[in-house]
Amino acid sequence: MKNCFLLVLSCVPFVSFSMDRSQELLDAVKQRGAPQRLQQLLAQGLNVNAVNDPIQRYTALHYAAQRNNIEYMKILLEAGAAIDAMVENRKTPLHYASEYGYPDSVKFLLQAGANPLLKDERGATARDYARTPEIAKILQDAMNARVTQVKNESNRNSNSNPSVTPAMPSSATIYNDPVSSSVSLPSGNNQGAASVTDNSNSNSTAPVKLESSEQQQVFSIIKENNLDKLKELAARVAIPQIDEQGNNQLHYAVSISNVDPNIVDFIIGLNPELATMRNKAGALPVELVPDNREDLVELFLPFLDFK
Numbered sequence: 001m002k003n004c005f006l007l008v009l010s011c012v013p014f015v016s017f018s019m020d021r022s023q024e025l026l027d028a029v030k031q032r033g034a035p036q037r038l039q040q041l042l043a044q045g046l047n048v049n050a051v052n053d054p055i056q057r058y059t060a061l062h063y064a065a066q067r068n069n070i071e072y073m074k075i076l077l078e079a080g081a082a083i084d085a086m087v088e089n090r091k092t093p094l095h096y097a098s099e100y101g102y103p104d105s106v107k108f109l110l111q112a113g114a115n116p117l118l119k120d121e122r123g124a125t126a127r128d129y130a131r132t133p134e135i136a137k138i139l140q141d142a143m144n145a146r147v148t149q150v151k152n153e154s155n156r157n158s159n160s161n162p163s164v165t166p167a168m169p170s171s172a173t174i175y176n177d178p179v180s181s182s183v184s185l186p187s188g189n190n191q192g193a194a195s196v197t198d199n200s201n202s203n204s205t206a207p208v209k210l211e212s213s214e215q216q217q218v219f220s221i222i223k224e225n226n227l228d229k230l231k232e233l234a235a236r237v238a239i240p241q242i243d244e245q246g247n248n249q250l251h252y253a254v255s256i257s258n259v260d261p262n263i264v265d266f267i268i269g270l271n272p273e274l275a276t277m278r279n280k281a282g283a284l285p286v287e288l289v290p291d292n293r294e295d296l297v298e299l300f301l302p303f304l305d306f307k
Helices: 002-019 021-029 037-043 060-066 071-077 094-099 103-111 133-160 215-224 227-234 249-254 261-270 272-276 292-301
Strands: none
Touching: 021 037, 037 071, 037 133, 060 071, 060 094, 071 103, 094 103, 094 272, 103 133, 215 227, 215 249, 249 261, 249 272, 261 272, 261 292, 272 292
16 A cells, blocks of 8 residues: 555656646746746747636736736747737736736737737727826727728728628528528628638637537527527537538627627627638628628627738
8 A cells, every 4th residue: 555655646746747837838937037948848849828727818928918028928929829819807918018007018019910909808908908198099099000901991892892791681581490400691702801711611619510409599599689598508609600601600690680789799709719700602700790780890890800
């Protein structure tokens, strides 16, 4: 028995070391003046987007932004760090750089491509957390530039192709068979509306085919504009549910003429990836929004990134 106990103890350091490799990277970012150590850990293959725990979800880039460490942020971004990674409360590194009062870090992140329009769980952008008027102005200018860019590009696309807005089907057309395995939606053909990755075949988040009544229930609840029921199915809503045409929950939601914008915002908040997924015809959810629903278009602005 004693030998068995010693054997177990001898294994503990190895188990702890194996489990804490990601923590090594996070700890290294908290130590100033050691960029070589950070680069060494990344060279060993540690995940640059590792989180401190599955709930809080702080990444190394969040910690670097909180510490105004531009040198580390540059190293992390060059290694592939997600610049708009969100923690549990949906704050990004830019939110923290603004909140902690670091104008140079705010400028650096913006120049590196951080999205100033992203909102946290309170609906606040990084500008809303600005510690100083200088930071507030930097972020407001960036937000104005992003919105102007999006609107100008949308206008160019509309002028060059006036038929890009698909005819919207009635709710009955979409939901005429609540237990069917696939439902047709207008595909849209405005593939130039945003410079996003085609995620219709992405393996980053496994899609779910619409085969069960439970899965179809999500879409019926969206049609009913029942946010409370939708929240009860939050775990399932967060998973991309794809029909045979490649349409996900957001494609369906925006195709309902009277959909509650809170429904759309809730779905985006659960899984922002859905906003950038094209269906098989190349249409983003935002491209199916009716012309008279600018309130819905605004929800997608943070995810439209024109190059």
